[in-house]
Amino acid sequence: MLFVCYPKCSTCMKAKKWLEEKGVEYEIRDIRENNPSSEELREWYAKSGLPLKRFFNTSGNLYKELKLKDRLPGMSEEEQLQLLGTDGMLVKRPVLVDGDMVLVGFKEKEWDEKIRP
Secondary structure, three states, X not given: OEEEEOOOOHHHHHHHHHHHHHOOOOEEEEOOOOOOOHXXXXXXXXXXXXXXXXXXXXXXXXXHHOOHHHHHHXXXXXXXXXXXXXXXXXXXXXXXXXXXXXXXXXXXXXXXXXXXX
């Protein structure tokens, strides 16, 4: 199981604590030091069943600076995936990847339902 996070993010810290309390084994990856590539994001997006917009960190400073709220609707999926692959701070976190299961963001109820230690 791959846990992609930003160590200073409070939501990521809660998710990490949750994983540890449940005894879930995982490999941690710092999203700033090792940004997911557009190819990885394309694969995770396909497996997740989520809308691509859910992969964007809409509350992040970079998202706001780049005015992505206004720009994303006019961008193709490919352009959005390429953009996400340029900077980990654009990606909603944490991302948990386990085979074909991909969870984006930490919603305890959803994680309880989908993760079996």
